[in-house]
Structures are given as C-alpha cells and as structure tokens.
Amino acid sequence: MSDEHVSETQIPATGVVLAATPLGNIADASPRLVEALERADFVAAEDTRRTRALAAALGVEITGKVVSNFDHNEEHRSRELLDAARTGTVLVVTDAGMPIVSDPGHSIVAAAHDAGIPVTCIPGPSAVTTALALSGLNVGHFIFDGFVPRKSGARRAWLQSLVDERRAVCCFESPHRIAQLLADAADVLGPDRRAAVCRELTKTYEEVKRGSLAELAEWAADGVRGEITLVIEGGEPEQPEPEDLVERVLALVDTGERMKDAAKQVAKAHGVKVGDLYDAALDARN
Numbered sequence: 468m469s470d471e472h473v474s475e476t477q478i479p480a481t482g483v484v485l486a487a488t489p490l491g492n493i494a495d496a497s498p499r500l501v502e503a504l505e506r507a508d509f510v511a512a513e514d515t516r517r518t519r520a521l522a523a524a525l526g527v528e529i530t531g532k533v534v535s536n537f538d539h540n541e542e543h544r545s546r547e548l549l550d551a552a553r554t555g556t557v558l559v560v561t562d563a564g565m566p567i568v569s570d571p572g573h574s575i576v577a578a579a580h581d582a583g584i585p586v587t588c589i590p591g592p593s594a595v596t597t598a599l600a601l602s603g604l605n606v607g608h609f610i611f612d613g614f615v616p617r618k619s620g621a622r623r624a625w626l627q628s629l630v631d632e633r634r635a636v637c638c639f640e641s642p643h644r645i646a647q648l649l650a651d652a653a654d655v656l657g658p659d660r661r662a663a664v665c666r667e668l669t670k671t672y673e674e675v676k677r678g679s680l681a682e683l684a685e686w687a688a689d690g691v692r693g694e695i696t697l698v699i700e701g702g703e704p705e706q707p708e709p710e711d712l713v714e715r716v717l718a719l720v721d722t723g724e725r726m727k728d729a730a731k732q733v734a735k736a737h738g739v740k741v742g743d744l745y746d747a748a749l750d751a752r753n
Contacts (some may be wrong), residue, residue, distance in 0.1 A: 482587065485587070518560055
C-alpha cells in the first residue's frame with residue numbers, strides 16, 4: 468500500500484470522529500470505518516455489545532477503550548470524551564447508520580466544536596438517504612423529521628403541519644404503529660398523496676412498498692415487520708381562484724401600479740389567467 472493511500476484513509480491523531488455503520492449488510496462497512504475501529508483510543512458506542520459484534524464480524528480487534536454513549540447518558544459522558552479527544556481519537560458510532568441523525572452523538576460534537584477540538588466524519592450508510600433514493604418519489608427537496616410522535620393527538624398535529632408542505636418528508640416509525648400512521652396520514656393529507664414504506668433496508672428481506680397513502684394504509688393493516696423508514700411525497704400547491712388574489716392586485720394599484728400591470732404580475736406569480744384576475748379586480752374596484 469502506498470504512503471499516499473495510507474494518508475487518505477488514516478484517522479486523525481486527536482479529535483472526534485463520527486462514523487456511519489452498516490444498516491444491515493456488513494459489506495457496506497467502509498475501509499475507513501474498519502481502520503477507525505482498530506486505531507481509535509476511545510470508541511463511544513450506542514450499544515457496546517453491538518459495536519463489539521460489528522468489529523468481530525469485520526475481523527477487527529478494538530484496542531481502544533469502549534464506552535457506552537446513548538440517549539440517557541451522552542450529556543454526562545461528553546466531558547469524559549472531550550478530555551480524551553484532546554490527546555487522542557474518540558470514535559463515535561451508533562447501532563446502525565450515521566450518528567446524530569435521530570441517534571446519539573450531538574452532545575460530544577457540539578462540545579468539541581465549542582472547545583475548538585477537531586471533528587471529522589467517516590461517511591457511509593444512512594437510512595434517510597437510502598430510503599429517499601429507493602422511494603421513486605419526487606424527493607429533490609425534502610425534510611427529515613426523525614421519529615413520528617407516538618400519541619394520536621400529537622401525531623395528527625404533526626401530519627396537519629405537512630398539509631401544505633411542498634417538500635417530501637422522511638421519517639422513522641415503529642412496525643407496531645406504521646398502520647395507524649398511514650391511516651391517519653391518508654385522512655389528514657388525503658388518500659391520493661403518494662408515499663413509500665421502506666423496510667429492512669440493505670437486509671435480506673428489504674422491501675419498498677410504494678403507492679397512495681390509502682393503498683399503503685390498507686396494505687399495512689395486516690401488520691408490517693422490520694425497521695421502517697417512511698417517505699411521503701410533498702403536496703401539490705392548490706391553484707387559487709382569481710377572487711382570492713384581488714386584494715393583492717389592488718394593493719399594488721394603491722402603490723401606483725397600473726391595474727393591468729398589477730394583475731399581470733400577481734397572475735404570473737400564482738398561475739392564474741391574467742384576464743380573469745383583471746376582470747375580478749375591476750369588479751371589486753367598481
């Protein structure tokens with residue numbers, strides 16, 4: 468192996484390193500992840516047993532200290548990890564996918580940045596980007612909302628916030644609650660809005676079920692297994708009636724615009740016919 472190649476993969480001597488781990492297919496582990504597991508002075512793991520099992524499957528011997536770093540202790544743990552990152556390398560991993568993306572890691576990364584300690588990332592598997600790519604939906608613009616609220620009222624309120632959302636939304640949901648989520652989504656967002664249920668990504672029984680929310684709710688009613696990432700396509704903007712835009716035209720007229728020019732400007736912005744809007748504005752003015 469050439470020196471140039473080694474310099475490209477070698478982990479830093481000090482600082483915090485975030486690393487993505489396989490979602491399910493062990494072959495997705497990158498050479499940089501393997502090297503980091505071997506060489507890091509500290510390994511901060513969401514579940515130490517799963518991280519040791521991953522290392523064993525990769526044929527890696529972890530020589531650094533392995534400590535737990537999960538939702539309920541990461542804020543307390545960050546001070547210890549920060550001290551370690553000043554003189555050595557702290558590797559942060561979660562059970563699957565990229566740290567911080569609905570997983571632990573934020574506390575140590577934020578603290579490291581505040582303290583001027585280097586932070587870098589070993590990219591790799593992510594359920595979010597994998598599901599978006601597989602969905603076959605219009606996901607050129609998207610938002611990620613993490614785990615869906617568990618309680619019915621909060622879940623429906625969250626869905627209501629997506630009624631006018633033009634971007635696709637990606638989220639995580641439990642197999643025990645996906646049927647109810649899809650039923651609620653069909654009710655709140657409309658039965659025809661398209662979505663994709665992506666389950667067991669990269670694993671043996673990977674499946675992408677794509678269709679309208681109504682179709683997916685019916686499919687899920689019999690039960691769904693596995694880890695699930697849901698992608699819901701953004702909504703289509705409703706075209707307003709000319710009467711709804713009259714006030715905007717008249718407001719421009721009040722600033723000195725000619726009626727015809729104001730109608731043309733507003734009509735173009737909202738996709739309505741100029742003549743219809745002009746006539747509506749004249750009727751309102753008269």
